[in-house]
Structure formats: structure tokens, C-alpha cells
Amino acid sequence: MKVLHNITAGNPRQLLKPVLYSLLSNLAAVFPFALIIEAVRLIFEPYISPGMVLQTERLWWICGGLAATAVLMFLSEIPAYRSAYRGAYNVAAQGRAELAEHLRKLPLGYLTRRDPGDLANMIMGDFTLVETGISHLLPQLAGAFVLPLFALSGMLMLDFRMALAMFAALPFALLMMILSSRLRRRLGASHMRAKLNAANRLQEYLNGIRVMKAYNLTGQRFVRLEHSFKTLMKESIRLEGIFGPVILTAMGLLRAGLPLMVYIGVHLLLGGELGVLQFAVFLVVGTRIYDPLTNALANYAEFRYNEQAGGRIVDLLNEPFMTGESAPLPQNGDITFRNVTFGYGGEPVLKDLSIVLPQGSLTAIVGPSGSGKSTVLRLISRFYDPNEGHITLGGRKLSEIEPEHLLKAVSVVFQDVYLFQDTIGNNIAFGRPEASHEEIRRAAETARCHDFIMKLPMGYDTPVGEGGSTLSGGEKQRISIARAILKDAPLVLLDEATASLDPQNEAEIQQAIDALIQGRTVVVIAHRLKTVRGADNIIVLEEGRLAEQGRHEALLASEGLYARLWKLQQQSGGFRISS
Ligand SMILES: Nc1ncnc2c1ncn2[C@@H]1O[C@H](COP(=O)(O)OP(=O)(O)OP(=O)(O)O)[C@@H](O)[C@H]1O
Structure with a gap:
């Protein structure tokens, strides 16, 4: 259950529809299979039992049945496909928003311990893996066993010795996959760490490009980035290099069932214990039965990897946030x-x-x-x-x-003002989004920023670069004071x-602060x-x-x-x- 909880980032119910559709479409795939077996029987019968004629009409019916099931499968796969993707994208979209909201509520202490690149990657990258888990991996994994299960039960009735030979290696292959899953988890975890580290180094590199240029540090920082990419490459090779052979061996083991079955079949046939027709049916089934299983084995490895990403999301969602009345x-x-x-x-x-x-x-x-x-x-x-x-x-x-x-009653004006990539007006209204244009303008006037805003090409509608990069330090300070004035909280x-600010800026900021602190409880560094x-x-x-x-x-x-x-x-x- 925990695995299902993880692979869906805490939404196992979202698996219901995709898995159900996958089971149904795999169930539908059993019909053409059964029809082909029947066709083989009809074709071989006249040769095996002298006196019997080829039943052409029944063969035409089988042909029609195959065409009808192809159409039916096509029609049923469309909603299956749609429901799987919709479910997956829904989980990811809602989950991403929920996680972002959860992060906002977590104590700052937790957030400062975590790398921002790591969190960003979790919101984007890990949810993409969850999407694949819901839309592809788990439904396919569940569906992969439908045809083999039907085949096994049918073949057991036909001849249990041949059926057992056909599936003899399956338990070993499954056991091998399950036993190696711990190794897979360990390798997957260190691969994921290397991936996150590379993403963090990349983010650090992009954020610091300006400083690096100024101090000519480009070479040194690039070495760290390059090193993280190389580590990622090594981890990827290790993951595939060690786990790839495990999957290939498990697949090989499975496929070994076919020669084993033929070997036993020939003996039984020669001994007169197995009919030619039965043997032919086993050969038809044997050539088709291993593909879904080998695909399932390959999927299983990816599934465990993606489940780890989902687990990281679930852990973060379980991180307690501060509560109170x-x-x-x-x-x-x-x-x-x-x-x-x-x-x-x-x-x-x-x-x-x-x-x-x-x-x-x-x-x-x-x-x-x-x-x-x-x-x-x-x-x-x-x-x-x-x-x-x-x-x-x-x-x-x-x-x-x-x-x-509590924060509704507090206005905080930090030294390092952060402005959002939005208009100046919206940045001022940040603490009180419902404020009217007139109120925003009045707050800006009191904070001594109205004049410089009016000189900007689009006035209050001028977009600000992320973090306020398009404004001077003094201008950003005054915008943040205007924000606080508009918020009108009793505690500042x-x-x-x-x-150091130039005297003009200094005087204006002082006036803005004087206006802000009037009649409030003020704590100032x-x-x-x-x-x-x-x-x-x-x-x-x-x-x-x-x-x-x-x-x-x-x-x-x-x-x-x-x-x-x-x-x-x-x-x-x-x-x-x-x-
Ligand atoms: N997020 C943090 N994690 C760990 N240590 C921190 C963190 N923030 C501050 N510190 C440490 O706590 C101590 C006090 O920091 P604080 O910022 O409160 O000092 P300050 O008096 O405001 O300094 P300044 O005048 O230089 O801004 C410092 O030693 C600082 O290194």
C-alpha cells in the first residue's frame, strides 16, 4: 500500500480508473488470442483427423471477430488513454500547487536547511515521474499479468506438464526482481541525489553569473558544475550497468520457458501423450506470452525509481508546519x-x-x-x-x-526587498490585494515613490523584473515601505x-519611514x-x-x-x- 501511496504522491485513488481501463483493455486482448487458437485448431484439424473438412465458414467468422475486437479495442483504448493522462496530469497539477502551498507554511528553519534547487526539482521533476507512474507504469504493470494468467489457466486445463514448463521460470524471474529491488532503491537514491546536485549546481551557476563575471570566477564555478554533471553520468552508468544485467537475466530466464516447453512437448508427442493440435496451441501461446511479462519486468525497475520520487514528495507533505489558533x-x-x-x-x-x-x-x-x-x-x-x-x-x-x-497584524520591511515579476502597482498591493488604485497611489505618495513611478513608461502598470532587478536599491526600499503603509498593520x-544611500534617497526613505511608523508599535533594527x-x-x-x-x-x-x-x-x- 505504501508503494501505491508513494507512486501517486499520496493519491492512490487516482490509480483506480487507469488501472481498471488497463485491465479491461488487456482482458479484451484475450479474445483475439482465443480466436487465433481456435483458427489454428480449425486449420490443423483436417490434417490430423482424416475425414474432417476445413470449416471455411467458421474461419470467416473468426476473421470477422478479429476485426470487430480490433475496432472495439481501439474504441475502448481512447477513453483509457484519456483517463490515464488526465488523472496523472491532475495529480501533478494539484500536487504541485499543494506542495508549493505546504512549503509556504513550513517553518523557515526547515526551508533554509533545504536547497531551493532541490525543492524546485521536487515540484517539477519528481511530479513528472509521478505522472509517468500513474499514466504508464502501474496500469501497464497491472495489465501485463491479465493475458498470462488467462493463458496459464487455459493451458493448465489443456496439459498441466506443458503449462508448468511454460511458466517454470516465472517465479525465479519475479523473485530475482523483488530481491534486487533493495539494490535498485539504493542505486536509485544515489542517482537521484546526483541528479539533484547537478540541478542545484546549475541553478547556482545561473544565479551567480553576474557575480562570477565581476570576479572572473567563471572557470572555478564551471568546474563544480562540470563535476556534478560527471558524477551524474557515473551514477547513471552505475545504475544501468548494475541493474540492467539483473533485468536482462530475469528476462532471459523467462524466455528460457519456451525451449523447455518445446523440449518437453517433443518428448510427450513422441510418447503419444500429447496431441499435435495441443502442441501447436502451446507453440502459439508460447510465442506470445512472454512479451507482456518481459515488458512488465522492465517497467518494474522504472516503477521503483519513480516511486522513490513520489516518496520524497510524500515525506515533504508530511513535514509538520506551524499551527496555532x-x-x-x-x-x-x-x-x-x-x-x-x-x-x-x-x-x-x-x-x-x-x-x-x-x-x-x-x-x-x-x-x-x-x-x-x-x-x-x-x-x-x-x-x-x-x-x-x-x-x-x-x-x-x-x-x-x-x-x-499573526502576520496579518504585522508589516515587515526587510533590508533585502524582494519584488515579484509583476507590475509595480501589484507589488505595492501585495499585502492587501483588494486595495483600489486610489489607495495604492496614496500609499505610494506617502512612501515617496509616486513621482519616480510616474516617470516609468507605464506608470503603476510597469512590469518589474524578478526580484526587482529593474529598480534601484532606494526605489525598492520605498516600494516595500509603500507596501507596508498600504497593509496598515498595527505592528511594524x-x-x-x-x-549607503545618496543624501536625496536617504532623506526620502527617512520621510517614508516616518510616515509608516506613525501611531504604530514599531521595532526597528x-x-x-x-x-x-x-x-x-x-x-x-x-x-x-x-x-x-x-x-x-x-x-x-x-x-x-x-x-x-x-x-x-x-x-x-x-x-x-x-x-
Ligand atoms: N538562517 C540561519 N541559519 C543559521 N545561522 C544563522 C541564520 N541566520 C542568522 N544566523 C546566524 O545567527 C547569528 C545572528 O544573526 P542575525 O542576522 O540575527 O544578526 P544581526 O545582528 O542582525 O547581524 P547584521 O547586523 O550583520 O545583520 C549570526 O551569527 C548568523 O550567522
């Missing part, structure tokens, strides 16, 4: 960290952190690079849950709030850009003097611990880490406070 969020929106310890899998990044970020206030988080500032924002957004301690919003534990429900998490000075509270982190906190003047007066960072940056003429 969707009850209305508390009115009082204070965010409290109580003895929070958190790490990304290794050493803790935040250690026993206890802080309060009061509702309606502006809290700045500062500290040296790597001290855990962005991690604090990620925990508030519930991209991850703490390892120890807990975070509450208005007294309710974040770990008990459904992540998507802001990771200010560290990249502050790199800008102005934000830090005006903050209600400044939290200073050092190696994941709270070093000190307070307002700007008080922290300067206490001459701790904040004052040291401040002086350092004043001396260097910069205004960044985080590093």
Missing part, C-alpha cells in the same frame, strides 16, 4: 520576550533574552553585526519558535497563534537598509542616527544577550557598549549604529 489578537499589543533562547540548529544565537516592546512605542534594536538583531524580528514574526522561554503578544504566547493570522518590523535618537527605548544586544537598554541620552551617559559604538561611528563619520 486564529482567535482575534489581544487589544493590548505589548510584545514580551521571557528568557528566550534560540539557535538556528547550532550554537544559540539569542541567550536568555528578556525584553519588553510596549504597544504604540518605537523600540530600536542595535548591536554589533551578528549579535542577533534580525533574529529578534524573525522570532516576533514567528518565522521560528524559540528553543527555550517564550514570546507573548498582549499576554498570548506567539507559539499558540496561527502564523498567517523594520530592518533598515545598511547600504536601527542603522540611522535619527531613528535611534528618537526611539522610546533602545535595546543593545551583544552576542545574543541584552547588554543594556534605555533612551539615547541615558545610554550615552552610562558609557557602555552603546556609547562605545556611538563614538566609534562618530569618529568614522558614519551614521550606522549596528556594526
